[in-house]
């Protein structure tokens with residue numbers, strides 16, 4: 327029943343919405359794609375690749391507070407608590423190529439990868455490729471991304487550096503596309519996200535000429551992958567909007583007496599602010615998360631409540647919840663205050679921030695102690711509406727979506743195309759409306775199984791391997 331011959335491509339364009347996809351000239355039908363709450367890169371891509379909400383895959387932000395260790399830490403591939411779709415394809419021996427997907431590094435955090443080639447994403451501490459036997463061949467393309475972008479004053483200079491990064495890496499993407507055997511090719515382009523942070527006017531199609539060379543290169547790649555695939559999806563993890571106000575969440579908690587930072591710590595921060603030049607400070611902050619370290623050291627983590635990662639929209643609450651909820655409900659700039667159990671479900675709920683603060687449009691959060699509650703900014707930042715598009719063999723030219731697709735629907739739909747069953751604890755659905763009525767995909771009912779189905783398959787594989795090893799040993 328498995329349709330192993332089908333070739334499926336997924337092009338991820340980080341941060342793109344329908345308005346950005348129009349600039350690509352892709353001549354595709356587009357739909358909104360509803361992101362995760364919060365609509366940020368780590369939880370959202372992880373939901374796209376697993377089909378489940380953060381309460382089941384455990385990735386709520388870049389940085390989380392671990393209630394057991396009483397410490398904050400950055401998340402990595404080891405933290406992903408649910409099988410990714412390409413791990414399930416591995417169990418069915420389907421060859422796959424995974425490029426630039428957040429939370430795949432280090433590769434040791436991925437259990438099933440014997441049929442995978444994986445290229446690390448920009449946030450990985452080191453650029454790398456799996457299997458390591460390919461490292462020498464692709465080493466020259468495994469360059470660090472333009473991480474220090476915040477220090478570029480000129481937008482044109484910044485775009486030039488992104489363009490150089492993309493141009494060089496593209497040679498590797500093409501080589502893997504054209505010379506390797508695969509049935510599933512998944513790639514994320516982060517360039518659009520980086521640019522939109524600096525150029526929110528792009529959402530209104532202003533200053534497009536500045537980024538045209540980059541968009542053309544991405545479009546050319548989409549044309550190529552369409553040639554090599556039967557079906558190609560374009561998805562993004564979230565959209566963007568222009569932000570003009572910044573709300574200092576920890577300052578609000580401090581003013582209300584829920585955070586009591588010590589004097590010593592305040593002195594260290596002001597010493598650093600006085601002694602180290604701004605440019606260097608930004609660099610250090612970006613490289614080592616230095617400022618976060620100082621801000622969150624002991625005192626804050628002992629406080630009643632705090633925000634660790636503004637991109638989580640989340641506040642960890644240890645005491646006085648009954649006073650903190652009304653505090654935020656009465657704060658200008660916050661549209662909604664939601665308890666974690668009303669947004670997430672699953673085994674990892676206890677790792678989620680206790681409260682989720684949904685901002686008003688145009689409002690960005692900061693964790694800094696700035697001495698004020700509101701500030702002004704001019705930047706782009708994330709928003710809930712990404713983009714979804716699918717084109718190819720047995721896919722309708724014009725699709726009527728009965729419900730707007732969500733990030734959770736991508737994995738179940740891919741599993742269905744490959745003839746594999748969908749775990750019934752996945753939060754998404756198979757998007758049956760995309761398939762032509764008389765196609766095998768439309769006629770075949772989606773098969774749902776208990777989550778233990780894939781777990782058992784893994785055990786079977788392990789057992790087979792163990793038996794094989796035992797036989798080999800006996801021969802010796």
Ligand SMILES: [Zn+2]
Nearest residue numbers: 340341367563
């Ligand atoms: Zn993103």
